[in-house]
Amino acid sequence: MTAPATPRTASITRETSESRVELELDLDGRGVSDISTSVPFFDHMLTAFAKHSLTDLRVRATGDTHIDAHHTVEDTSIVLGQAIRQALGDKSGIARYGDALVPLDEALAQAVVDISGRPYLVHTGEPAGFEHHLIGGHFTGSLVRHSFEAISIHGGLTVHVRVVGGRDPHHIAEAEYKAFARAFRQAKALDPFVDGIPSTKGAL
Numbered sequence: 001m002t003a004p005a006t007p008r009t010a011s012i013t014r015e016t017s018e019s020r021v022e023l024e025l026d027l028d029g030r031g032v033s034d035i036s037t038s039v040p041f042f043d044h045m046l047t048a049f050a051k052h053s054l055t056d057l058r059v060r061a062t063g064d065t066h067i068d069a070h071h072t073v074e075d076t077s078i079v080l081g082q083a084i085r086q087a088l089g090d091k092s093g094i095a096r097y098g099d100a101l102v103p104l105d106e107a108l109a110q111a112v113v114d115i116s117g118r119p120y121l122v123h124t125g126e127p128a129g130f131e132h133h134l135i136g137g138h139f140t141g142s143l144v145r146h147s148f149e150a151i152s153i154h155g156g157l158t159v160h161v162r163v164v165g166g167r168d169p170h171h172i173a174e175a176e177y178k179a180f181a182r183a184f185r186q187a188k189a190l191d192p193f194v195d196g197i198p199s200t201k202g203a204l
Helices: 040-053 070-088 142-155 169-188
Strands: 009-015 019-026 033-036 056-063 097-104 107-114 120-124 158-165
Touching (some): 019 070, 056 070, 120 142, 142 169, 158 169
């Protein structure tokens, strides 16, 4: 991978009446992470995202998890998307597109990422009832899609995530996050054959 002309990093703090999120990100890292969101399963998913996307990621988040994990997961995902967008800069020299098909035991998920500047999420294939399942006793399956929505919207990403198959909700969710990570890793990579911004419009 070509070394970036300037560091592709971001540091963002966001505080509301429902949560406080501090996040630091380096797109050209080695997948080192230090994650604490007060939602253990989400910590696990963000750690997997960092590892498999080769993004260094530090997150400190707290929120009203005595009510629900929803606000903390949503707000952390918003900040992650904002940090991705900020760190990408003008997107000059990036590959732009990424595609990954990732298994986890019986589960299989595919993700396709376009760093397009046009936020869009297509999310399909999770089995019936998945959205109601409590994973780790605290994280509802519906939060997987909601997390991807927030990252896509605030990161300016077009993302397609498709569950091809699976039975265990933990495996399904983890395969989705790992597939997204691997696709994003390809898309954010600096391509030595790309001259400038990879768009006929000249902007992303």
